[in-house]
Structure formats: C-alpha cells, structure tokens
Amino acid sequence: MKAFDLIVVGAGIVGAACAAAAAHEGLTVAVVEPGPVGGGSTAAAMGHLVAMDDDPAELALSAYSLRLWERYAMLPEIEFSRCGTLWVARDERELAAVPARIARLAGAGLRAERVDARQLYELEPQLAPGLAGGMRVPDEAVVYPPRMARHLLDQAGAAGAQAWLGRRVVELLEHGVRLDDGTRLAGPVLVATGVALPQLLPELPLYPRKGQLAITDRYPGLIRHQLLELGYADSAHGDAERSVAFNVQPRPTGQILVGSSRESGVADREVSLPLLWQMLQRTFAFLPILRGLQGIRIWTGLRPATPDGRPYLGPLPGRRDVWVAAGHEGLGVTTALGSARLIVDGLLGRVPAIDPAPYLPARMLGGAAA
Amino acid sequence: MTEPVRRYDVLVVGAGPAGLAAARAAASHGARVGLVDAQPRAGGQVWRHDVRRGMPAMARRAFAALAAPGVDWLPGTQAVLAQPGWLLADGPRGALQLHYRALVLATGARELLLPFPGWTLPGVTGAGGAQALAKQGWPLRGKRVLVAGSGPLLLAAAATLRAHGAQLLGIHEQAPLHALRDFALRLPRWPGKALQALALRTRLAGVAYRAGSVVVAAHGDDVLREVEIDGPRGRARLACDQLAVGYGLVPDTGLAELLGCRLEAAGRHRRVAADALLRTSVDGVFAAGEALGIGGRDCARIEGAMAGHVAAGAEAPARALSARRRHARAFAGLLHETFALDPRIHALARPGTLVCRCEDVPLGALADLPDARDAKLASRCGMGACQGRICGTALAELGVCRPEASSDGGRRPPLFPVRLAALAESFTHDPQEKRP
Ligand SMILES: Cc1cc2nc3c(=O)[nH]c(=O)nc-3n(C[C@H](O)[C@H](O)[C@H](O)COP(=O)(O)OP(=O)(O)OC[C@H]3O[C@@H](n4cnc5c(N)ncnc54)[C@H](O)[C@@H]3O)c2cc1C
Ligand SMILES: Cc1cc2nc3c(=O)[nH]c(=O)nc-3n(C[C@H](O)[C@H](O)[C@H](O)COP(=O)(O)OP(=O)(O)OC[C@H]3O[C@@H](n4cnc5c(N)ncnc54)[C@H](O)[C@@H]3O)c2cc1C
Numbered sequence: 001m002k003a004f005d006l007i008v009v010g011a012g013i014v015g016a017a018c019a020a021a022a023a024h025e026g027l028t029v030a031v032v033e034p035g036p037v038g039g040g041s042t043a044a045a046m047g048h049l050v051a052m053d054d055d056p057a058e059l060a061l062s063a064y065s066l067r068l069w070e071r072y073a074m075l076p077e078i079e080f081s082r083c084g085t086l087w088v089a090r091d092e093r094e095l096a097a098v099p100a101r102i103a104r105l106a107g108a109g110l111r112a113e114r115v116d117a118r119q120l121y122e123l124e125p126q127l128a129p130g131l132a133g134g135m136r137v138p139d140e141a142v143v144y145p146p147r148m149a150r151h152l153l154d155q156a157g158a159a160g161a162q163a164w165l166g167r168r169v170v171e172l173l174e175h176g177v178r179l180d181d182g183t184r185l186a187g188p189v190l191v192a193t194g195v196a197l198p199q200l201l202p203e204l205p206l207y208p209r210k211g212q213l214a215i216t217d218r219y220p221g222l223i224r225h226q227l228l229e230l231g232y233a234d235s236a237h238g239d240a241e242r243s244v245a246f247n248v249q250p251r252p253t254g255q256i257l258v259g260s261s262r263e264s265g266v267a268d269r270e271v272s273l274p275l276l277w278q279m280l281q282r283t284f285a286f287l288p289i290l291r292g293l294q295g296i297r298i299w300t301g302l303r304p305a306t307p308d309g310r311p312y313l314g315p316l317p318g319r320r321d322v323w324v325a326a327g328h329e330g331l332g333v334t335t336a337l338g339s340a341r342l343i344v345d346g347l348l349g350r351v352p353a354i355d356p357a358p359y360l361p362a363r364m365l366g367g368a369a370a
Numbered sequence: 371m372t373e374p375v376r377r378y379d380v381l382v383v384g385a386g387p388a389g390l391a392a393a394r395a396a397a398s399h400g401a402r403v404g405l406v407d408a409q410p411r412a413g414g415q416v417w418r419h420d421v422r423r424g425m426p427a428m429a430r431r432a433f434a435a436l437a438a439p440g441v442d443w444l445p446g447t448q449a450v451l452a453q454p455g456w457l458l459a460d461g462p463r464g465a466l467q468l469h470y471r472a473l474v475l476a477t478g479a480r481e482l483l484l485p486f487p488g489w490t491l492p493g494v495t496g497a498g499g500a501q502a503l504a505k506q507g508w509p510l511r512g513k514r515v516l517v518a519g520s521g522p523l524l525l526a527a528a529a530t531l532r533a534h535g536a537q538l539l540g541i542h543e544q545a546p547l548h549a550l551r552d553f554a555l556r557l558p559r560w561p562g563k564a565l566q567a568l569a570l571r572t573r574l575a576g577v578a579y580r581a582g583s584v585v586v587a588a589h590g591d592d593v594l595r596e597v598e599i600d601g602p603r604g605r606a607r608l609a610c611d612q613l614a615v616g617y618g619l620v621p622d623t624g625l626a627e628l629l630g631c632r633l634e635a636a637g638r639h640r641r642v643a644a645d646a647l648l649r650t651s652v653d654g655v656f657a658a659g660e661a662l663g664i665g666g667r668d669c670a671r672i673e674g675a676m677a678g679h680v681a682a683g684a685e686a687p688a689r690a691l692s693a694r695r696r697h698a699r700a701f702a703g704l705l706h707e708t709f710a711l712d713p714r715i716h717a718l719a720r721p722g723t724l725v726c727r728c729e730d731v732p733l734g735a736l737a738d739l740p741d742a743r744d745a746k747l748a749s750r751c752g753m754g755a756c757q758g759r760i761c762g763t764a765l766a767e768l769g770v771c772r773p774e775a776s777s778d779g780g781r782r783p784p785l786f787p788v789r790l791a792a793l794a795e796s797f798t799h800d801p802q803e804k805r806p
Pocket of ligand 2: 388409447478481497523527660666667670
C-alpha cells in the first residue's frame with residue numbers, strides 16, 4: 001500500500017489548491033478525482049473573485065484569498081481579467097449603506113469607492129436610467145475556474161504530487177482511502193468533494209444550492225465591470241428557498257455571463273425555466289440592452305452550502321486523520337487559495353494568517369467535539 | 371396578436387421530407403398538428419428553396435401538408451428548449467410555448483466537416499453548405515469551383531452549383547473506384563435511386579469525377595488560391611476560387627438529447643434509438659428521417675409518414691409501411707459501406723490546424739484530453755456559438771475526444787443561439803384553466 005503525507009479527495013478548485021499548497025510545502029501528496037479536473041461545481045461557476053462583507057469570517061477569508069490570487073494575475077491561461085466589481089444601488093436607501101460597506105472592506109485591506117449616479121452611468125452607460133449610484137471595488141477580477149483548477153493540479157504535480165484521475169474514493173479507511181478499483185492509499189485524508197461531501201462524511205450537514213447561468217455570444221465592450229445589485233447579499237445569504245439577483249459579468253472573450261439564481265436543496269441539474277424567467281427579468285430591469293442579445297448556452301451548477309454559510313476547513317473530530325475542505329457555497333473560487341493555506345498551516349501546526357476557528361468543522365458536531 | 375401558447379395533439383419538429391410526411395399523416399387522422407422549422411421555407415435540406423429554380427414535383431406534393439386542414443405551419447421557428455410536455459420556440463411570432471401530446475423529431479442531418487490544413491480559409495465551405503448558399507442566390511457565375519469529400523451529396527451539390535453558373539473543376543470522391551463500382555452494380559435494387567444518380571450524372575456531363583481522391587490542403591494567403599489533392603495519380607495542386615468539401619452527413623440529435631432520448635452508435639457518431647414503430651425511449655416522442663441514421667430522402671418520407679400515423683394513434687397504417695422502410699434503410703447501409711472514410715482523411719489535420727473555429731482551438735491543444743468535456747473545460751473547444759455542433763462532430767469522427775463521456779449528457783440548451791428576451795418570456799397570460 002502506498003503511503004502519503006496527504007491524500008486529497010476531489011480535484012475541484014478547492015482540492016487542487018490544497019494539493020498544490022501541500023506539495024509546495026514538501027508533503028508527499030496524492031490526489032483522487034473521478035471526473036475532469038475542475039469538472040464539478042468549479043466548472044459551473046461564474047469565476048468572480050469577490051469579497052463578501054456581510055459575515056466577518058467570510059470577509060476575512062475572501063480578503064486573504066484575494067491577496068493570494070494576485071500571484072496568478074499574470075497567468076494567461078486562467079483568463080484573469082481585472083474588470084472590478086460595480087455594486088449598483090437602486091435607490092437612496094441602498095446607496096446610504098455604501099459608506100459602511102466601504103469601511104468594512106477597508107478594514108480587511110480592500111479598496112472600494114462610492115459612486116454617484118453620474119459616475120455610475122459614465123462607468124456603465126448601458127445601465128437602466130433611474131439608478132442611484134453604487135460602490136466600485138476596482139481590484140476585483142474574473143477568472144476561468146476550471147483552468148485554474150487544472151493549473152493548480154499541474155503545480156501540485158510539478159512539486160511531486162501523484163494524481164489518480166478517473167478514480168473515485170469509495171471508502172474512508174482507518175488511515176487512508178480505498179478507490180473504486182480496489183487500490184488502497186495510506187495517509188491522512190483531506191475530503192474536498194464539494195456537494196458530494198455527505199457521501200463520505202454523512203455527519204457534516206451540507207446541501208446543494210442550485211444556480212443557473214446564461215452566456216451570450218460576443219459583444220466586446222458592451223459592459224466593463226462585473227455588475228451586481230447591492231441587494232445581492234439578501235439573495236445570496238437569505239433563507240428564501242428560491243431567489244434571483246442581478247449579477248452580470250463581462251468575460252474576456254466579450255461574452256456576457258448572466259446570473260444568478262439560488263434554489264435550496266435541489267440536486268438535479270435541469271434548467272428550471274420559471275427561475276430563468278425571473279432571473280432574466282431582473283437582469284433586464286438593470287440592463288435592458290441584454291434583451292436583444294443572443295444567448296448561446298444556459299447551464300446549472302450546485303453550490304456546496306453549509307447551514308451557517310461558512311466552509312468547513314480543518315480536522316474532523318471523531319475520525320482519525322480526516323480533514324475537510326468543502327462547503328464554500330457561492331464563493332469557493334475566490335476562497336480556494338486562502339482555504340488551502342489554512343488547511344496546510346493546520347496540518348503543519350503553524351499559526352495561520354487568519355483565525356481558523358470560524359471554519360472548523362467541529363462547530364457543527366455539537367458536544368461531540370474532541 | 372398571435373397566440374403564444376399553442377396546444378397540439380402532434381407536434382412535428384423539422385419540415386424536411388420526414389417532417390412534411392409526418393404532419394400530413396398525423397393530420398389525416400384528424401389530429402391537431404403543429405409543424406415547425408428553423409428555416410423560413412419548408413423542404414429541409416434536399417428540397418431547400420432555390421431562388422432561381424422550381425421545386426421537383428415530389429416536393430410540391432409533399433408541401434401540400436403545409437396547407438392541410440388541422441396543420442399549423444410555423445416557418446422560421448426554432449425549437450430551443452425542452453420542458454416536460456412542451457417546447458420553447460422562437461421565431462417571427464416571438465417566443466412560443468408549443469405543447470404536445472406526441473412529438474415527432476424530424477430534425478434531419480448536418481454535414482460532416484473535417485479539419486485539414488487551410489480548411490478555415492475564406493473560399494472553403496462544406497459541400498451541402500455551398501449548395502445551400504447557391505440556392506440562396508450566392509454569386510457563382512464564372513467561379514472555378516472544386517467539389518470534394520464523400521458521398522452522393524457531392525453530386526447533388528455539384529449539380530446545383532453548376533446550374534447556378536459555377537465552372538466545375540471536378541468532383542473528388544475519396545472512396546476508391548472499386549467501392550463505387552460495387553455500389554453501381556447493386557444500385558438496380560433501388561430503381562428510384564439509380565434514376566436519381568443517372569439524372570445527376572447527365573446534368574453533370576463533362577465534369578470529371580475522380581475516385582480515391584482526397585483534398586489534403588487548401589492554400590492561399592488570405593483567401594483560397596489553390597487546392598492540393600492526393601489521388602491515384604499522386605499529388606497535384608489546382609488553382610481555384612471555391613472549394614466545397616463535405617464528408618457526408620451526421621444525424622442531428624440535439625433536440626433528442628435535450629429530451630433525454632436514448633441515442634445509439636452509428637459508426638463513430640450517434641443516432642436516435644427507436645423501435646419498429648419509431649418510438650424513442652421517451653414516452654410520446656417519435657423520430658423519423660435522418661435523425662434515425664442517414665437514410666436519404668425516400669427513407670425520410672416513409673419514416674415521416676409512419677411516425678405521423680403512430681403519433682396520431684394509428685398503428686396499422688404505420689405497420690403497412692414497415693417493409694418499404696426496411697428496403698429504404700438497406701440502401702442506406704449500402705451507402706455507408708461504399709463511402710466509408712479513408713483513414714488518410716483522419717490524419718490530415720496537423721497540431722496547428724484549427725478544430726474549433728468559434729474559439730480558435732487547434733488540434734494540438736487537445737492532446738491527452740480523453741473526452742469532449744475535458745477538452746471543453748481545458749481548451750474552450752466547443753464553447754462558442756455553435757456549441758460543439760461542428761467541432762464535436764469532427765472530433766468524434768477523428769476519434770480524438772470521446773463524445774459519450776460528457777458528463778452533461780450532451781444536454782446543451784438552448785439548441786440554437788436565441789434572444790435572451792425569448793428565454794425570459796414567462797407566458798403569464800396563459801391561464802391554467804385553459805388546459806384541456
Ligand atoms: C452557478 C454558480 C456560480 C458560482 N459563481 C461563483 C463565483 O462567481 N465566484 C466564486 O468564488 N464562486 C462561485 N461559485 C461557487 C464555486 O463554484 C464553488 O464554491 C467551488 O467551485 C467549490 O469547489 P470545490 O472544489 O469544493 O467543489 P467541486 O468543484 O465540485 O469539486 C469537488 C470534486 O470532488 C470530486 N469528487 C466527488 N466525490 C468524489 C469521490 N468520492 N472521490 C474522489 N473525488 C470525488 C468531484 O468529481 C469534483 O471534481 C459558483 C457556483 C455556482 C454553482
Ligand atoms: C447540407 C445538406 C445538403 C443535402 N443535400 C441533399 C441533396 O441535394 N439531395 C439529397 O437527396 N439529399 C440531400 N441531403 C440529404 C438530406 O438530409 C435527406 O435526403 C433528406 O433531406 C432528409 O430528410 P429529413 O426530413 O430527415 O431531414 P432534413 O431535410 O434535414 O430536415 C430537417 C429539418 O429540421 C429542421 N430542424 C432541425 N432541428 C430543428 C429545431 N430544433 N427547431 C426547428 N427546426 C429544426 C431543419 O431546419 C431542417 O429543415 C442533404 C443533407 C444536408 C445536411
């Protein structure tokens with residue numbers, strides 16, 4: 001039986017980032033992935049690198065991760081494009097909340113600026129009339145997530161990691177894993193299987209939150225920033241079973257990626273038309289010009305969601321040598337790099353750059369924490 | 371205002387020979403029939419409207435279906451999305467919700483285009499593509515045109531191009547001479563086909579027809595100047611203005627896949643699987659014509675009629691057509707044998723040759739990517755406006771990336787690029803009470 005310092009289960013962007021970080025530290029790493037690298041939630045994601053500031057823990061992890069992303073900004077194959085984020089306020093009430101958000105972002109080391117109505121239309125002339133202004137976060141960017149996952153896995157490979165592609169982990173053993181072809185690998189295990197987490201670790205609550213996206217043909221220059229409504233967090237983190245929000249992205253190709261919707265507890269990948277209608281109607285209310293653009297593809301994806309909206313990062317009490325990096329919901333592309341650092345620092349017993357406590361899986365296991 | 375929510379007993383998608391026959395057969399039983407086609411005119415590929423020339427008598431008879439009582443003909447209308455019991459379509463009447471009890475897929479075929487050095491130069495098109503352009507009035511008079519590739523479509527395309535004034539430099543068929551001879555010897559079993567072939571040859575009198583002859587490269591700086599050919603007499607370069615090259619047809623299974631119909635292997639490609647009464651694996655969904663495998667016009671007409679009958683609940687008239695269908699399908703089998711592609715053709719593309727034209731992906735970028743989904747995620751191959759319809763088919767033919775392994779199950783809505791406004795149409799003015 002082959003022995004490793006770490007066996008990473010799943011090569012989505014989170015697993016790939018953990019494998020790269022661990023291999024970089026000199027650990028001997030195995031990675032197991034049954035499908036294409038980055039072919040899970042990672043392949044469905046919008047790829048917006050964004051700081052969400054409504055939860056302090058989420059803000060700390062996204063701000064930390066955004067700094068780590070800077071190392072990859074020059075990498076052509078991940079299609080990194082620093083378009084910045086423009087949060088749009090519909091009315092004075094929403095605009096009034098902007099200074100507090102700017103202050104919160106500044107507290108995490110992120111630059112943001114208030115934008116009045118005139119500036120808003122200078123920045124994005126296609127926005128519907130009558131909007132109040134907004135907030136611009138100029139350093140944020142968009143990437144192509146599956147290629148980043150692949151790049152990270154290549155980095156891990158270059159540092160000596162071994163990949164079992166086309167293989168699935170079917171069982172966690174006392175000290176290792178068993179693959180679907182019977183192979184056994186020995187060593188500490190990191191489960192990074194996204195929405196499939198409950199299959200291997202049923203004790204951790206995790207459910208899918210489905211999202212739908214539509215992408216258009218190429219219309220270069222039509223919009224310049226990732227555009228979101230300031231009310232987005234209500235949709236993103238609200239308890240509603242189903243919600244939609246204005247969330248539109250210019251791809252480096254000139255295509256326009258249109259989001260976003262959330263449906264809790266839905267695991268099928270079918271396009272649900274009623275939600276698509278709502279999502280597009282919402283989009284047209286902010287960007288009427290999109291009505292006439294040609295959509296070339298609609299797809300859905302599943303966000304791995306936890307009950308408190310924070311990922312699970314750390315050792316799993318009650319199991320020997322089992323670690324978790326999963327449950328990043330709608331922010332895992334952004335936060336994969338920070339998550340990987342937290343995991344590796346934890347494995348090596350180092351003091352991490354940010355407080356790891358809010359993300360420890362133990363928080364969900366009640367009194368069972370070891 | 372036209373009614374955006376429509377309800378039919380039988381909805382037929384595709385108004386080629388198969389779809390027209392299906393609509394007519396279903397309507398003959400009193401069914402309310404909807405017939406949609408993405409093209410502005412009926413006729414499909416073989417009876418595509420020609421701006422200059424009339425329609426054959428057989429086509430005129432088939433077009434009677436468009437005016438048959440009970441048939442709602444919706445030209446220029448694309449079925450783009452499938453929902454349980456209805457399709458979302460978009461066209462000149464805006465977005466439509468087309469509800470059905472039974473659905474007939476008569477979506478036909480697409481041309482197989484394969485990459486070779488120079489195939490993306492302006493001046494190079496598919497053979498069927500050139501034929502369609504000619505019929506739309508594309509100026510050809512005096513142009514030197516070379517037709518190449520494989521299959522009977524080359525003759526049909528050449529005849530149309532010539533009728534529109536092109537100066538044909540020759541037809542280069544990749545199949546070897548002996549295969550064509552065997553084919554000709556067996557043709558009398560299908561007298562209609564033999565006559566068709568003869569008629570085409572007569573219209574093409576004086577045009578060289580070369581067997582065992584493959585286009586290996588197209589040369590030119592910014593447009594096509596020369597075509598390089600590898601034939602029984604060695605390599606040669608021919609100066610020419612237009613190259614029409616197609617390697618036969620592949621069933622269009624897009625809508626069937628969206629609906630979740632089972633597909634089966636057809637050589638290196640796939641066709642819709644159906645039983646003897648043309649029922650697909652999905653309840654209430656039938657298929658006819660090229661979607662079931664390349665069989666040609668006559669096969670499409672017979673299957674269309676069968677599917678139309680069964681969809682309207684009349685099995686007996688469909689069973690009565692079974693023998694004719696088998697005969698027609700046997701001809702299709704002969705075509706496949708005769709025009710099987712020479713392995714030389716699979717090796718033409720170089721690492722630098724583009725395979726995905728929408729996203730500019732060269733063949734070399736796909737090395738070591740086991741399946742089409744991997745290729746898409748890693749290289750963007752197939753992510754553009756055509757959504758892999760062209761490159762995915764070519765890659766399957768080349769055996770480079772397996773199509774079956776796609777974990778999105780081939781479902782790629784919408785079927786065609788569509789206005790976002792059409793996808794946002796909620797049809798809320800449709801009162802549920804109106805349901806039967
Ligand atoms: C519509 C949508 C839009 C999004 N937009 C954004 C965005 O703009 N910005 C952002 O930051 N985030 C976004 N996200 C969130 C982001 O996609 C996820 O948080 C992130 O991809 C999660 O990565 P992961 O590696 O945990 O999961 P995954 O990418 O799903 O990877 C898990 C991997 O584990 C593998 N696996 C499963 N079971 C096993 C097993 N038994 N053995 C071995 N391997 C296994 C799977 O095959 C898979 O490859 C979006 C998500 C969706 C759905
Ligand atoms: C480019 C080309 C040229 C050809 N030329 C000839 C020729 O000259 N002579 C010959 O004998 N055979 C020709 N063929 C072969 C031809 O396919 C068959 O002979 C015959 O047309 C098959 O009939 P069908 O009804 O099955 O399909 P088709 O005639 O292909 O009809 C299918 C129809 O379905 C429509 N359709 C498909 N999907 C949708 C959708 N989602 N929504 C709405 N409409 C849809 C298409 O627009 C098309 O009109 C050609 C084929 C191709 C691809």
